[in-house]
Amino acid sequence: MARTGVFVCHCGTNIAKTVVCEQVAQAARAMPGVVYATDYRYICSAPGQQLIQEAIRDQNLDSVVVASCSPRLHEPTFRRCVEEAGLNPYLMEMANIREQCSWVHDDQALATAKAIALVRAAVAKVQRNEPLFSEQLPLTKRALVLGGGIAGIQAALDIADAGYEVLLVERSPSIGGHMAQFDKTFPTLDCAACILTPKMVDAASHPNIRLLTWSELESVQGYVGNFEVTIRQKARYVDAELCIGCAECWVRCPVKNVPAEFDEGLGPRTAIYVPFPQAVPLVPVIDKEHCRYLTEGKCGVCAKRCPKDCIRYDDEDKLSTEQVGALVVATGFDVEKGALYGEYGYGQYENVITGLEFERLVNLSGPTEGKVLRPSDQQPPQTVVFVQCAGSRDPAKGVPYCSRVCCMYTAKQVLLLKEKHPETDVYVFYLDIRAGGKNYEEFVQRVQDEFGAKYIRGRPSAIFPSGDKLVVRGADTMLGLPVEVEADLVVLASPILAREDAKDVARKLGLDTDQHSFFTEAHPKLRPAETLTAGVYLAGGCQFAKDIPDAVASAGAAAAKVVGLFAKDSLESEPMIAEVDEASCVGCLNCLEVCPFTAIEEKQIEDPRTKQVRTVASVNAAICEGCGTCAAACPSKCITVKGFKDSQLLAAIDILAV
């Protein structure tokens, strides 16, 4: 026999003004299974909660209904309250007679009648509730950071500094990412390499960080706290343990004309190479497509020259499996190759380049040793035109968004150019100037005022050759006049895009991407570092285009989430989750198909009666969020959500429909 206690709150006059609380309590006393009912001014107060706790003890209550404000406000309060009195917290239900009753109705009789109905429904439900308990799940306190750009490096350092082991996996031969390609960074004009390389070295030498470069994530199994990741370490053909980075091999390599990825193809590299001189680790890799020994069996100079005998032509990819508890995705972004507008002639005219390519030209370690020279004739340009929004903000080109960094890096590039070549004539075609960061606006103003760059508000419609120059035809919309500039070099601020294989990575991790392949965060405002996959977090440009300060901040946010996860001794599972009745489950796995969190797995059991092995559904308590989509999809009605079972919900509906 149920022993339910009902507590009706006045909430001062908030409820009592419209709902006659004494009448509700009186009606409650007559409800089946209710052995105690009372009303009180403020049930959430200390004496109010005491009233509940005393009643639980004195009246031997086995279930409690609190008729008061919205459960969204005080459900945790009253759950804690009954738990302290020795009652399972899930044997407490609330009836919302304030937000959804007294505050919105005028007629006292009707409002009181509704309150009584809501209490009756809550009583019927709570009497069908079962005690629920959290499960303790194991937790591996190791993190994997996928991507070794500035965001990945920062996240790895933050997690490692907190005392946890980190695996930093990077697909190129060195960490550093795109930031390593930049010259000076806005708005401080810090040299990118100068501020990045100390962090790269920190990451490599940190006792808690294990660096796996030239490596890819092969697959991920498991769930939060218990991931099993398989990593492919690609064949380097160089023994990284022995290599001292002496450069004998790459200096001697006879293959000298492979377009260097790091220089955006503007300069060459060798077949055995490090991507840039400050590479971490300073261990080369052999490009097996271009190495003469690996393709034709000839040469072998590097092996002969290496003082430590590190070359391993017989090297193979290695697969290894690691256990981690959390993953931080920091796979970064790509810069579009400039060809979105055929009218701008990228790819057709050598002297039309992208912003990232310009960065390599102006950088001292680039293919022109920091001199800005026209690709066509290696001559310094007299007139340079920068075109902002060369593809971004254009839905017709599939890039409706603003790439966020181009206004700033264009201004920076103008400044660097004018510093080196003050006599150059510089024009910037822009639509808007988006300089919304700390000291950003001042920086752009400075470039316009101090450095004499001419900013023209308008968009070029065509770029075409005239002799050995390029004519940039556009409009100055502020003057309302067409404009033509004869340029020697044109720099297109092309869009920031998601990585080409972002969708593949997303699939491996069970993540969502938006229509532009940027990874989807759990909530765009309130949970930017998390995803809807528990234990997988986001940092940096893979979530959306962002500048370095934002990338570093987002990495810190992701690291904080990881450290917060690891701060517990074990994971407590949410009790109001799905549950399978294996006896009646037919193994159709409809539930597995519909689960938004891939929290349901196939399980083989031995039927206790027939001894045959059959398939049933199995819920992973660590991932299940308790939405109940499976419960509604089950044709056998054998999977349900604890706390929201059919029997419980129908009991409430039965009351409210009468």
Add this chain to the structure above:
Amino acid sequence: MTKTTTSATQTATTPWEPKIVGILCYWCTYAGADLAGSSRLKQAPNVRVVRVPCSGRIDPLFVLRAFARGADAVLVSGCHPGDCHYSKGNYYCRRRLSVFKRLLEFIGIPKERFRVHWISAAEGQQFAQVVNTMTEEVRRLGPFRWQEAAGAAAQQGIAGR
């Protein structure tokens, strides 16, 4: 109009009031209803709410049961498609219930008595409006008598052959 059946709150002599069962998702519409409450937006007291974690939890059985037990109308509401707190639950709800609406009509429950809305946690106004509009429309339709409606639908089915 008076109902011939008695209930806990009405007798044979009290005027009939529409009885609407609302099944709301906790994260969006229930929160929107709370917001309507904090904003003191006046509503008809005819909608009584059962909360579910997600509109995806809603089994068509719940809707049928509400009508079978005496509801004059049923309101289902959840997060806007694309905004489900559990990412996809409301998509399944939408598909399931749009097919189900056709079945309801077939068995004699007119579509005006079963409404599916998508109301977010910020849309207190919309919630209050839906409650008031729906109550008035159901009031005009009158009390729902399942036996009569099912009988009429069956007759129609037979006549149509």
